[in-house]
Amino acid sequence: MADLTTNIGNLVMKNPVMTASGTFGYGEEFSDFIDISRIGGIIVKGTTIKHREGNPYPRMAETPSGMLNAVGLQNKGVDYFIDHIYPRIKDTDTNILVNVSGSTVEDYVATAEKVGELDKIPAIELNISCPNVKEGGMAFGTSCESAAKVVSAVRKAYKKTLIVKLSPNVTNIAEIAMAVEGAGADSVSLINTIMGMAIDAEKRKPLLSTITGGLSGACVKPIALRMVWQVSNAVKIPVVGLGGIMNATDAIEFLLAGASAVEIGTANFIDPTVTIKVIDGINAYLDKHGFKSVKDIIGQLETK
Amino acid sequence: MADLTTNIGNLVMKNPVMTASGTFGYGEEFSDFIDISRIGGIIVKGTTIKHREGNPYPRMAETPSGMLNAVGLQNKGVDYFIDHIYPRIKDTDTNILVNVSGSTVEDYVATAEKVGELDKIPAIELNISCPNVKEGGMAFGTSCESAAKVVSAVRKAYKKTLIVKLSPNVTNIAEIAMAVEGAGADSVSLINTIMGMAIDAEKRKPLLSTITGGLSGACVKPIALRMVWQVSNAVKIPVVGLGGIMNATDAIEFLLAGASAVEIGTANFIDPTVTIKVIDGINAYLDKHGFKSVKDIIGQLETK
Amino acid sequence: MRKYLLDLTVSGNEKLSGNYILMKLTSEERLPDMLPGQFAEVRVDNSPSTFLRRPISIHFVDRDANELWFLIQLVGDGTRKLAELKKGDIVNVMVPLGNSFTMPSLEQQELLLVGGGVGIAPMLMLGAALRNLGYYPTFLIGARTKKDLLQLDAFENYGKVYMTTEDASCGEKGFVTNHSILTQKFDKIYTCGPTPMMKAVAAYAAKNNIDCEVSLENKMACGVGACLCCVTDTTEGHKCVCSDGPVFNIKDLKWQI
Amino acid sequence: MRKYLLDLTVSGNEKLSGNYILMKLTSEERLPDMLPGQFAEVRVDNSPSTFLRRPISIHFVDRDANELWFLIQLVGDGTRKLAELKKGDIVNVMVPLGNSFTMPSLEQQELLLVGGGVGIAPMLMLGAALRNLGYYPTFLIGARTKKDLLQLDAFENYGKVYMTTEDASCGEKGFVTNHSILTQKFDKIYTCGPTPMMKAVAAYAAKNNIDCEVSLENKMACGVGACLCCVTDTTEGHKCVCSDGPVFNIKDLKWQI
Ligand SMILES: Cc1cc2nc3c(=O)[nH]c(=O)nc-3n(C[C@H](O)[C@H](O)[C@H](O)COP(=O)(O)OP(=O)(O)OC[C@H]3O[C@@H](n4cnc5c(N)ncnc54)[C@H](O)[C@@H]3O)c2cc1C
Numbered sequence A, B: 001m002a003d004l005t006t007n008i009g010n011l012v013m014k015n016p017v018m019t020a021s022g023t024f025g026y027g028e029e030f031s032d033f034i035d036i037s038r039i040g041g042i043i044v045k046g047t048t049i050k051h052r053e054g055n056p057y058p059r060m061a062e063t064p065s066g067m068l069n070a071v072g073l074q075n076k077g078v079d080y081f082i083d084h085i086y087p088r089i090k091d092t093d094t095n096i097l098v099n100v101s102g103s104t105v106e107d108y109v110a111t112a113e114k115v116g117e118l119d120k121i122p123a124i125e126l127n128i129s130c131p132n133v134k135e136g137g138m139a140f141g142t143s144c145e146s147a148a149k150v151v152s153a154v155r156k157a158y159k160k161t162l163i164v165k166l167s168p169n170v171t172n173i174a175e176i177a178m179a180v181e182g183a184g185a186d187s188v189s190l191i192n193t194i195m196g197m198a199i200d201a202e203k204r205k206p207l208l209s210t211i212t213g214g215l216s217g218a219c220v221k222p223i224a225l226r227m228v229w230q231v232s233n234a235v236k237i238p239v240v241g242l243g244g245i246m247n248a249t250d251a252i253e254f255l256l257a258g259a260s261a262v263e264i265g266t267a268n269f270i271d272p273t274v275t276i277k278v279i280d281g282i283n284a285y286l287d288k289h290g291f292k293s294v295k296d297i298i299g300q301l302e303t304k
Numbered sequence C, D: 001m002r003k004y005l006l007d008l009t010v011s012g013n014e015k016l017s018g019n020y021i022l023m024k025l026t027s028e029e030r031l032p033d034m035l036p037g038q039f040a041e042v043r044v045d046n047s048p049s050t051f052l053r054r055p056i057s058i059h060f061v062d063r064d065a066n067e068l069w070f071l072i073q074l075v076g077d078g079t080r081k082l083a084e085l086k087k088g089d090i091v092n093v094m095v096p097l098g099n100s101f102t103m104p105s106l107e108q109q110e111l112l113l114v115g116g117g118v119g120i121a122p123m124l125m126l127g128a129a130l131r132n133l134g135y136y137p138t139f140l141i142g143a144r145t146k147k148d149l150l151q152l153d154a155f156e157n158y159g160k161v162y163m164t165t166e167d168a169s170c171g172e173k174g175f176v177t178n179h180s181i182l183t184q185k186f187d188k189i190y191t192c193g194p195t196p197m198m199k200a201v202a203a204y205a206a207k208n209n210i211d212c213e214v215s216l217e218n219k220m221a222c223g224v225g226a227c228l229c230c231v232t233d234t235t236e237g238h239k240c241v242c243s244d245g246p247v248f249n250i251k252d253l254k255w256q257i
């Protein structure tokens, strides 16, 4: 049994496997299938200052080795989360993180402040990369200036571990990561979904109500892996890698590319026990190759 | 039998199906399998002013529903093309286009000029988007200024149909398309490959000699389709759509999204007869839905 | 209700008339409790175009044989792959998912179960459950043509069966809402089938002040209420078809009927 | 040589010892002409992780039975899917691809065919062709252990067969280049197997001034020289293993031997 603990800033995780926001609900949805306290961290659904109904349906389309979603940050708002959901989940024996989303800097700050008061939430993931909302969302994550602006503001208001989730829909993700690092982020996570589209040729109509949506799943892995590698070569803060991780081998690839932890998203839909398999698989890999700790493989890709 | 002819600037094509550069050689490689003169257009391998050996190997890695390549524009240079290859292929009864690549504006211009003198080459595809070469290549395609600069220069030197191939590795592909349109392009084609990466977890090494490479195949289709739709809503010049087209339905989706023609790349490796099946399939679709001409479906996506 | 992730063994996979299969799955262990209206998320192996699971209603649970039945219409790659499975093959399912049809609270109710096309799937389990509670439900089954009328014998075990076909090849001609049985009085209607059919049934129910539950479909990813992909519009805003549904009372939906 | 895209029918698919299968494919039509050293690009259906075709050497062509044989080592999803195919299943292949081994130009040559692991695959077809031209080749087959030694009877039809195993479970112990037969004089060596083995054989050949041809592998996408993914370094720069090869003379390669 290797040492699986890993750190993201001040956040200590018992293993490097978290669940990606929007794909694992509040954890409870999966507790019939697995012991969710075994997971390194659970990042709950994107939370905004106010209740959001999200986009009209259809919101999902299947694509080769992947899927598009257009959920659009449906959630009941941070106050509802604090009053009704937090009490239910706060005593889960793992790190519960809130994915904080917004349309304006003020919204982000207000939401982060409220979440900052919750004892059992040790970190937030600031979502500046959601492609499924018209205002704000991804726009913040596609330029260095706006990314730095929102991160600086939240940094002032939020004292615990601040992870910033980056958008892959950019020319140079390493630059954005550096801007965010400069603005005080403790960590960056990537990638959020890639903007895509699907069409019903017979009906000559888009398959999603919003025409475009966010692509996730196995198909995006090569792109996500490349970005994680680029970003971890560019910043000093720890990187959380995700995008298309379906099994332990995929997760190990992200660790080798420089991620200090990983998140699993779409794969939960295909196998609700995948997180446990990935944790066990990483352990088996470390044992097989004679590594004592997961930290021994982080960033250890040999590129001559 | 519907009318399949389509136009790209002054270029008249008997049907909207071309083969993508770098995936169909010089056409000859596939002539045992199909009558290549049935194809609407053949875009030959990326051609540079001088001979290029390309990247070391391994150059290919398979990914979920796709592949990465790191060929790096291996070719014998434009003079060799003119002397040895052009004479062999020039009388094929279809449009032969040359994909012109380069590292400097001067190289692009010099290559385009030489190709411009070839009677039987009615158009070039200017590749400002190759992610597999260190200097130039993709760099030109990732900013409006550099894209406009190289296109303006080539436009002055090349009088026939000028198609500019765009990179998907950008924040806003519509802006680049508009810059290229402003600089005098007759058409834009998209997408080139998306930069990706693959790792051998057991060996802890990259699977490609160049670490990163270009992703193509079915997995990129949702992204390509979204970009074609964005670009065709932004420019007036005709758009050539490609990226992950595996069958006639995929091709029809690109036409509906606004492409006046399509290119088929990676799918040729899986089924060397795919181009013919796509042409026949488009025809069958038009007949079934009562369209007299392929032009009746271009851009006809209903988005309310 | 507790959900399970199970590897079940195909004990039968019969091709029915039309384009349907009746798949029976079994297990060494006792199958978990399931309610009428619930569904399973079924993994389709070896289909390159089937990335996500496929939601399939629980058609019937044969407790004696310890068998779970699916009635499946072959529409695409995933369902066609399921049709190729042979006795002894393994199918991975998440089950049981979703809410269920509400059992009537009063005795002596006249209950109408309307199924269209493959929408009859949950109606068999529902009919059996109602019969078990002492009701004698009426089934009204609509199909395009005779060969799309399935499992009639099975339905007859639990109640009276009436049919419509669009081409008059069996039962009365037309749509279910044209059937003469609707002149009788019903206390509650349960329905599953194509949306236009369900809306017509709902309109009939609303007009006649009959309590009515419909089983909806939508594109699903997770099947457990985690991803919010499968929502439908309700009077309380977006609700998940997979976890708040698939069964909804029409008074909670925002259908224009 | 003209290439074909063919739907062939599995006429046999035998599990051999170790982790290998011998697949036989046939057709209603006469199979096309093929040369020793050529290969096929095989489509693997229903494997979500097999996007591209799989290159497989032509192991043998049985003209009497009109059968094409593949000898396949199961290493991943694609080859494992091929192993599941049953008599009567259809396999789509592009064939024949690549160049071929060069036949000797002189009579009375002593020819050594060295195969390692699944690299023996093309050696059977080559041995048969050489025997047919009147030569009596020597086969030297290396494997890790006895159960990786395949098709020995078949090889014996065409020449003398010598073996090495790393664990001494059959033939001489060690690698092929340790075998005592190498003390004899050979005029030409043909080899296919793991790269380290081929390099050792090539080094032996170079030292003893023996003409030597090797059959290379590389990652392939198109198989027909169109994509330039599969290159190897030669004295004339990058050449495609799929179309300029897979057979190369060692004097044209840039191996450090
Ligand atoms: C709660 C629920 C219960 C269902 N019960 C049954 C049942 O008992 N028997 C049965 O035959 N079918 C049932 N369906 C529909 C069934 O899920 C789809 O027919 C199936 O997923 C299609 O898969 P495919 O790969 O064969 O087709 P695809 O190639 O994926 O698509 C073919 C057609 O099916 C539609 N479809 C694809 N995926 C879904 C999905 N996740 N949800 C709804 N529609 C989809 C597509 O829009 C397309 O029109 C149910 C659906 C839901 C949501």
Ligand SMILES: Cc1cc2nc3c(=O)[nH]c(=O)nc-3n(C[C@H](O)[C@H](O)[C@H](O)COP(=O)(O)OP(=O)(O)OC[C@H]3O[C@@H](n4cnc5c(N)ncnc54)[C@H](O)[C@@H]3O)c2cc1C
Pocket (backbone or CB within 6 Å): D039, D050, D053, D054, D055, D056, D057, D058, D070, D071, D072, D073, D074, D075, D076, D077, D078, D079, D080, D118, D121, D122, D216, D217, D218, D219, D220, D246
């Ligand atoms: C010209 C040529 C002839 C060949 N002849 C034979 C033969 O006769 N019998 C036989 O068993 N094998 C042969 N191979 C190797 C065979 O192509 C691979 O073993 C097969 O493609 C692996 O597919 P997979 O899906 O089972 O494994 P994967 O899961 O794809 O990979 C398993 C392993 O095989 C390697 N591999 C994957 N794809 C290729 C590829 N396209 N080329 C080379 N290696 C690959 C991977 O690196 C990995 O180590 C030949 C290869 C070439 C290039």
Ligand SMILES: Cc1cc2nc3c(=O)[nH]c(=O)nc-3n(C[C@H](O)[C@H](O)[C@H](O)COP(=O)(O)O)c2cc1C
Pocket (backbone or CB within 6 Å): A020, A021, A022, A023, A045, A046, A047, A069, A071, A073, A099, A127, A130, A165, A191, A192, A193, A215, A216, A217, A218, A220, A242, A243, A244, A245, A263, A264, A265, A266, A267, C221, C227, C228, C229
């Ligand atoms: C249905 C769905 C909903 C999502 N919702 C959110 C969200 O609320 N906030 C967020 O930051 N990311 C959200 N994401 C993105 C995922 O967290 C993750 O970044 C992305 O799916 C890539 O990882 P994967 O390929 O493992 O799924 C969502 C993804 C999906 C598929």
Ligand SMILES: Cc1cc2nc3c(=O)[nH]c(=O)nc-3n(C[C@H](O)[C@H](O)[C@H](O)COP(=O)(O)O)c2cc1C
Pocket (backbone or CB within 6 Å): B020, B021, B022, B023, B045, B046, B047, B069, B071, B073, B099, B127, B130, B165, B191, B192, B193, B215, B216, B217, B218, B220, B242, B243, B244, B245, B263, B264, B265, B266, B267, D221, D227, D228, D229
């Ligand atoms: C092996 C390979 C080589 C390529 N070479 C070139 C090239 O020389 N010039 C170019 O513009 N695009 C090149 N491309 C990109 C393709 O033309 C095409 O843009 C891309 O593959 C996306 O289309 P697809 O998914 O249909 O393959 C190459 C792609 C592949 C897979």
Ligand code: FES
Pocket (backbone or CB within 6 Å): C219, C220, C221, C222, C223, C224, C225, C226, C227, C228, C229, C230, C231, C240, C241, C242, C243
């Ligand atoms: S399918 Fe995920 S919430 Fe319903």
Ligand code: FES
Pocket (backbone or CB within 6 Å): D219, D220, D221, D222, D223, D224, D225, D226, D227, D228, D229, D230, D231, D240, D241, D242, D243
């Ligand atoms: S595999 Fe395409 S050139 Fe060899």
